[in-house]
Amino acid sequence: MSILHRMATLHALLYSSRLLPKPTSLPLPNPSLSLRFPPNRLVSFPKRQEVKRIHGAVATDSAQPAVELQNDTVQDIQKQEEAVKLVLPTNESSEKLLKIRHTCAHVMAMAVQKLYPEAKVTIGPWIENGFYYDFDTEPLTDKDLKRIKKEMDRIIKRNLPLVREEVSRDEAQRRIMAINEPYKMEILDSIKEDPITIYHIGNEWWDLCAGPHVETTGKINKKAVELESVAGAYWRGDETKPMLQRIYGTAWENEEQLRAYLHFKEEAKRRDHRRIGQDLDLFSIQEEAGGGLVFWHPKGAIIRHIIEDSWRKMHIEHGYDLLYTPHVARVDLWKISGHLDFYKENMYDQMEIEDEPYQLRPMNCPYHILVYKRKLHSYRDFPIRVAELGTVYRYELSGSLHGLFRVRGFTQDDAHIFCLEDQIKDEIRGVLDLTEEILFQFGFSKYEVNLSTKPEKAVGGDDIWEKATIALKDALDDKGWSYQIDEGGGAFYGPKIDLKIEDALGRKWQCSTIQVDFNLPNRFDITYVDSNSEKRRPIMIHRAVLGSLERFLGVLIEHYAGDFPLWLTPIQARILPVTDTQLGYCKEVSSKLKANGIRAEVCHGERLPKLIRNAEKQKIPLMAVVGPKEVETHSVTVRSRFGGELGTMKIDEFNSSMEQAIKNRSSL
Helix, strand or coil, rough: CCHHHHHHHHHHHHEEEECCCCCCCCCCCCCCCCCCCCCEEEEECCCCHHEEEEEEEEEECCCEEEEECCCCCCHHHHHCCCCCCEEECCCCCHHHHHHHHHHHHHHHHHHHHHCCCEEEECCCCCCEEEEEEEEEECCCCCCHHHHHHHHHHHHCCCCCCEEEEEEEHHHHHHHHHCCCHHHHHHHHHHHHCCEEEEEEECCCCCEECCCCCCEEEEHHHHHHEEEEEEEEEHHHHHHCCCCEEEEEECCCCHHHHHHHHHHHHHHHCCCCCCHHHHHCCEEEEEECCCCEEEEECHHHHHHHHHHHHHHHHHHCCCEEEEEECCCCCHHHHHHHCCCHHHHHHCCCCCCEEECCEEEECCHHHHHHHHHCCCCCEEEHCCCCEEEEEEEEEEEHHHHCCECCCCCCCCEEEEEEEEEEEHHHHHHHHHHHHHHHHHHHHHCCCCCCEEECCCCCCCCCCHHHHHHHHHHHHHHHHHHHCCEEEECCCCEECCCCEEEEECCCCEEEEEEEEEEECHHHHHHCCCCCCCCCCEEEEEEEEEEEEEHHHHHHHHHHHHHHHCCCCCCCCCCCEEEEECCCCHHHHHHHHHHHHHHCCCCCCECCCCCHHHHHHCCCCCCCEEEECCHHHHHHHHHEEECCCCCCEEEEEEEEHHHHHHHHHHHHHCCC
């Protein structure tokens, strides 16, 4: 029996005993699948045999978005083999759903106050996938949530009407004082319009509210509602104010939609970058060092190195000069930039160096301006493009820290372009091209693009704002990208383009941003000499593609569920001896692969089944098994995580196949 047959037999035994996942058990769902459920998005759960890998990603024979769910029971697998198609609405696409979710928040608040009469209510809005409500009450538990849900079911079953009432401000104050609801009084004070609107549930409960709501509680399907979690939340987000109990819930039009949402939620949980990062030993947050500070482990550092090398190469090809700048600067620099006035709460305390105050940098922009100012520039020098992978430090509340997504120290892929007014469009188009090129190589090809225009309070004249905004629009139109206009949503210093990438579950992640800045050139008094030998202000463009390396790695982990494509994965091949007798030959194979730039390693010391199982758990793309016959024939027997059993190959054949696959960004 060949070693390939022995491996196949061994795997069959391991599969039957549930000790080892199948080679295709961790596929990458189609990147068009959405957790946000865009309007009229058709979600398809394909049959298993329809899923196949192309270049490390998943394709399906169906034209519809697809995901392969991970379950181990026969019943679950049978369910997966039935293609279930469902249109999942959003708050934007379904007014009915929005009304259901808003009403559920009120029903939940009513239920809480029935069960806990001392609880004070605050606010309860609808959110992307459901609703929440904040209460000033004793800490709640999961057991309490079950009680609250049962009470909600009773309220829904009673089919109580929701009645809108308009009252004067004085009458609203009188009623709030009568029931002793201090938070409602504060909310009332923040409402500027009269008359005040109130919504009643029957004659038993009411809240300040502008609506909308369903006509009666009976319009809610209680089996399509679920209370998900409870968490602490400061009133108005201010840590100096009381800690409230926030209950999150989800609500849908019917049970089928709820089940689909819960499937996606489980898939998102399976992909959590914090768990996968720990399992694959990519990074850690060491509390001994402090919260929100990332330690890149060797395997995570390899991925970062690949990202950085690719980033630098592409920027040089696109005409950028690379910079390295300090992590601290004198406080005066941040006074000039305005950060000390407008961003101080996000900056760390100052430090004294030789009786002079210094500040850790929260941004890279002032440094790049100082590099620009080092000499006099002519109009012939433009455009000037500078880029830096610059580490910055920002203070975040400990409660807001979240793995790699919200940290206190991170590295931005920051760049700034100094150009003339008539160069804005071409420079923006160049940034869009570069953004597309960088993101595509990591598997992101679907974006949500927003163009934000002049806000009420802004620096710079109307003429330059209009020119810059038109230039952004023209660049997007030239690119052929669809986009939404956020009227008045620009920064005070200039219009901007924000780009959100869509991951394998359809979630949107803010990464890329392009911002025109009329403010900092004035603050730092930067100039150039025009064709008439007069001094003029250049246009400054801020630009980031990945956002931050930390956050981008978190997105990558969740996008691929840790199953990185061959070219990006930290360890590309693991050499496994059947016994330690073959260990010397395995080391020779590993050395040959490493000499050709392939990231290979030898693992031994365990029985082959465990070595294979460990490689699967670590998501190693390729395993090369070596037994006596392989030593004799100078070959290896290869198993691909994406392609299954590949047979026995000579070392040179294995090496060249890997090199070609890595070069083509494909799988073997």
